[in-house]
Amino acid sequence: MKCEGTHFDSHVPHTFVIFGASGDLAKKKIYPTLWWLFRDNLLPKPTNFCGYARSKLSIEELRTKCHPYMKVQPHEQAKYEEFWQCHAYAAGGYDKRSDFVALNEQLERLENHSNSNRIFYLALPPSVFEQVTVNIKEICLSQRGWSRVIIEKPFGRDDVTSKKLSDHLASLFHEEQLYRIDHYLGKEMVQNLMTIRFANKILNSTWNRENIASVLITFKEPFGTQGRGGYFDEFGIIRDVMQNHLLQILSLVAMEKPTSCQPDDIRDEKVKVLKSIPALTLDDMVLGQYVGNPEGEGEAREGYLDDPTVSNDSNTPTFAQGVLRINNERWEGVPFILRCGKALNERKAVVRIQYRDVPGDIFEGNSKRNELVIRVQPGEALYFKMMTKSPGITFDMEETELDLTYEHRYKDSYLPDAYERLILDVFCGSQMHFVRSDELHEAWRIFTPVLHEIENTKVKPIPYVFGTRGPKEADQKTSENNFKYYGSYKWHGKK
Numbered sequence: 001m002k003c004e005g006t007h008f009d010s011h012v013p014h015t016f017v018i019f020g021a022s023g024d025l026a027k028k029k030i031y032p033t034l035w036w037l038f039r040d041n042l043l044p045k046p047t048n049f050c051g052y053a054r055s056k057l058s059i060e061e062l063r064t065k066c067h068p069y070m071k072v073q074p075h076e077q078a079k080y081e082e083f084w085q086c087h088a089y090a091a092g093g094y095d096k097r098s099d100f101v102a103l104n105e106q107l108e109r110l111e112n113h114s115n116s117n118r119i120f121y122l123a124l125p126p127s128v129f130e131q132v133t134v135n136i137k138e139i140c141l142s143q144r145g146w147s148r149v150i151i152e153k154p155f156g157r158d159d160v161t162s163k164k165l166s167d168h169l170a171s172l173f174h175e176e177q178l179y180r181i182d183h184y185l186g187k188e189m190v191q192n193l194m195t196i197r198f199a200n201k202i203l204n205s206t207w208n209r210e211n212i213a214s215v216l217i218t219f220k221e222p223f224g225t226q227g228r229g230g231y232f233d234e235f236g237i238i239r240d241v242m243q244n245h246l247l248q249i250l251s252l253v254a255m256e257k258p259t260s261c262q263p264d265d266i267r268d269e270k271v272k273v274l275k276s277i278p279a280l281t282l283d284d285m286v287l288g289q290y291v292g293n294p295e296g297e298g299e300a301r302e303g304y305l306d307d308p309t310v311s312n313d314s315n316t317p318t319f320a321q322g323v324l325r326i327n328n329e330r331w332e333g334v335p336f337i338l339r340c341g342k343a344l345n346e347r348k349a350v351v352r353i354q355y356r357d358v359p360g361d362i363f364e365g366n367s368k369r370n371e372l373v374i375r376v377q378p379g380e381a382l383y384f385k386m387m388t389k390s391p392g393i394t395f396d397m398e399e400t401e402l403d404l405t406y407e408h409r410y411k412d413s414y415l416p417d418a419y420e421r422l423i424l425d426v427f428c429g430s431q432m433h434f435v436r437s438d439e440l441h442e443a444w445r446i447f448t449p450v451l452h453e454i455e456n457t458k459v460k461p462i463p464y465v466f467g468t469r470g471p472k473e474a475d476q477k478t479s480e481n482n483f484k485y486y487g488s489y490k491w492h493g494k495k
């Protein structure tokens with residue numbers, strides 16, 4: 001797939017500035033990703049790195065914090081030393097102009113006063129986004145090259161706060177300078193959706209209400225808040241996962257074919273399909289909150305409300321299922337069911353495209369629906385459930401699958417982490433896998449009313465036990481929305 005801005009001038013110097021360099025995201029995701037890109041010679045030369053945070057840290061201390069996540073192999077040691085030699089660190093406040101002036105001087109020295117391009121990564125809580133972006137704009141932009149800003153969710157907590165943030169950013173930067181990360185857009189199988197849909201005649205021509213009964217997009221995690229309940233409680237699972245990751249997947253599954261693979265042609269189609277979705281209502285939802293499992297081990301014994309950082313009467317959902325409708329010619333009447341939860345029975349993200357029953361059945365009701373399953377993680381796979389005659393002297397039929405398990409088919413392929421792809425895209429100037437402000441606006445339009453209703457009327461989520469599949473009411477709602485679960489499918493392959 002050829003897209004605009006998929007390469008960079010490898011000889012222009014670049015500087016990557018990490019705000020919040022002392023934090024969790026920086027040590028667990030950003031520094032490791034930069035190291036892997038550096039290790040694989042994927043970054044322009046030279047690229048320098050500069051951390052910025054309030055804590056006073058030496059490079060040695062920063063390195064020690066990051067080390068457990070860097071996955072350095074013994075033979076990579078020399079390269080690893082080289083990586084850390086390209087680093088600087090500045091301590092300062094997020095609201096202090098003079099500290100940003102000092103940061104800028106440090107960047108100039110690091111760049112040897114060259115025409116370096118600059119990338120600013122905001123690994124920061126949203127409360128300081130505004131001050132930091134103003135200071136970047138006024139003091140730290142590259143004077144001779146380009147500057148780009150990467151921001152992490154949450155992009156607001158509802159339509160009003162998100163618009164405020166969008167307006168603020170638009171007053172400082174052009175949209176082409178802004179890279180809003182939704183890391184699900186960097187995952188292999190999510191990126192594959194465009195190819196699966198638009199490069200396969202057989203799928204493309206059945207991708208509509210005449211053939212598809214329902215679509216189920218699931219995200220499950222087997223752990224709870226792990227002591228981060230304080231943060232989670234402000235947002236809940238709908239804002240944490242459904243409004244962004246699952247809705248992004250839905251857009252890619254449901255959008256019309258873009259006129260080209262150019263980032264804005266794709267994002268135009270995503271916005272268009274979102275505009276056809278009415279706001280979600282409480283009737284379309286099942287909400288849950290986990291309780292401890294007295295027979296479980298460790299964290300599983302604790303319920304959400306047992307987390308000391310969560311208030312005792314919190315009604316924040318840790319599980320949510322919502323049924324969305326797309327009122328356009330392709331999808332009218334096809335439920336798109338988004339389901340996500342923490343403290344469930346497994347880690348899994350999967351998209352199920354369930355086809356309609358075969359009309360004019362001659363098999364006495366024994367055939368089951370076709371289902372195309374796109375397993376995002378873990379173990380990327382694409383499989384198509386279908387009916388076949390049982391082999392041998394029989395006319396019985398059985399459920400089987402066409403199976404594309406990546407681990408078997410692409411044995412020697414390296415599937416980079418989502419952040420590796422996305423950060424590289426920023427160097428390349430490709431916004432294809434980043435969220436545009438109008439997409440965000442539509443996403444909040446769909447979710448804000450129901451979020452406010454849950455919060456204002458103190459809707460009680462249904463308790464479910466840590467380590468289970470969540471409230472059974474969700475399965476009930478799924479079957480009412482034309483998704484058939486047979487419980488009879490058996491896969492015989494190796495996992």
Ligand SMILES: NC(=O)C1=CN([C@@H]2O[C@H](COP(=O)(O)OP(=O)(O)OC[C@H]3O[C@@H](n4cnc5c(N)ncnc54)[C@H](OP(=O)(O)O)[C@@H]3O)[C@@H](O)[C@H]2O)C=CC1
Pocket residue numbers: 218220348373379381382383401403404405469475478484485486487488489490491493494495
């Ligand atoms: N390439 C590969 O690696 C392949 C692997 N497989 C494996 O085979 C196994 C079965 O495949 P799968 O497609 O999941 O088959 P099924 O159609 O049997 O689906 C099973 C899933 O349905 C969900 N479920 C359970 N009860 C209900 C219910 N009452 N109503 C609605 N949904 C329900 C569960 O998922 P949930 O809890 O998420 O709702 C469960 O995992 C899986 O483990 C799969 O990974 C299959 C083919 C290829």
Ligand SMILES: O=C1O[C@H](COP(=O)(O)O)[C@@H](O)[C@H](O)[C@H]1O
Pocket residue numbers: 183221240241
């Ligand atoms: O954005 C988030 O995603 C993670 C799950 O990401 P994954 O790549 O491990 O699937 C989730 O744990 C977190 O709560 C959420 O904020």
